[in-house]
Amino acid sequence: MKLFPINRKAQHMTETIAVLFIFFVLVAFGLIFYFKWHEGAIKEEQTQARASRAMDTTLRVLFLPELMCTRGDAVPEDNCVDMMKVRSLIGQDIPTIPPNPAPILDPSQSYFMRNQQYYYDVFGVAKVVLHNLDNSENIVLYDKSLSPDPTKQIIYEPTYFIVALRDIDDSTHQSKYGFGYLEVGVYGEVIQ
């Protein structure tokens, strides 16, 4: 006679419980993994949406008739910003030799900010800065950020495009092309 008789039914039940336990542990791991991945995917989607907006805004700025160089009967020159238009848009004459350090002009003076209602539809929440490398001048053309929210972190994603800066040579009155770049950044927010 055995001291502890083997109850086959009980053994089978223990096995089933063990298998079910392992199965649910695996399912739980799967769920945790999925939710973590989903959280990351949402953030990734937000990043891609911001990147897509950055591309759209950059293209709009590059082909904006208010800034673009033109020849003859308004034939556009790509990757070129007309400095005479820029000077007119920011509402003041930029000195040929700027003081050192170069001033960052007040964006509220810019034509784009004075007509913010219209340009908000064009640029949205973004910042457009023209950097002139020949005289280290930075001209903020448009800057509309998001209203601060303590629960959210504001992210700024800049895109750079190198452009030729057309101007008129003071002595020869001929066109000259400087070297600079456009910084087009979009604002986004993430929950902290």
Added chain:
Amino acid sequence: MTTFFDKRKGNLRGQMEIMGLVVIVILISLGMLFMVKFAIDDDPAKKIFTRKGLAYSTVSAVMKNTIEDSTCFAPGITTRPIAIGSELFDDCSLYIANKPDDAAESGAGFSLYQCQGEHSCRFLRDHITLNLQNTLGTWNKKYTFESSLYSPNNPNQQKLTLFTINGVKGGCTAKATNKDSSGIYPLSNLQGGEVQNILYICE
């Protein structure tokens, strides 16, 4: 002695075990799929757009750029400012044979245009290097700018490299991944040759 029903019971248990194995295999496969999805780091559209657009806009701006340097002169030519694309590249391609060796300290050698006492090719290389360093270099981009001449005078129609510029962070080798180019920016010279400029930007 095993009966027919005992045998059937054993078969059922075997089938259940196989089902269990199938479930485990499916779970492992799903896990592997997720891992593969994370492992493949695809290049986002924005990065490609930025690299391509940036490369194209850079070459375009470099070619439009003009020089106002008072040390730049050419006999009989009084026009100012001097255009890089239409004047200096043309001159460089015509007088490439006189270009001093890259390793030589003195950059002088005969070319119609002389800037800062240097051969036009040498001046162009230095000027473009500086502009690219101040932009792409400060944004930590790797790049290679190549300027080559295809001349009808050359019987083999082989290209002659005018100069090559690599970024401070490194250039773009043929094997470099995530590489985009500006596309060829051609300029024709006075002897019917063609100067081809191209900029590669890579990660």
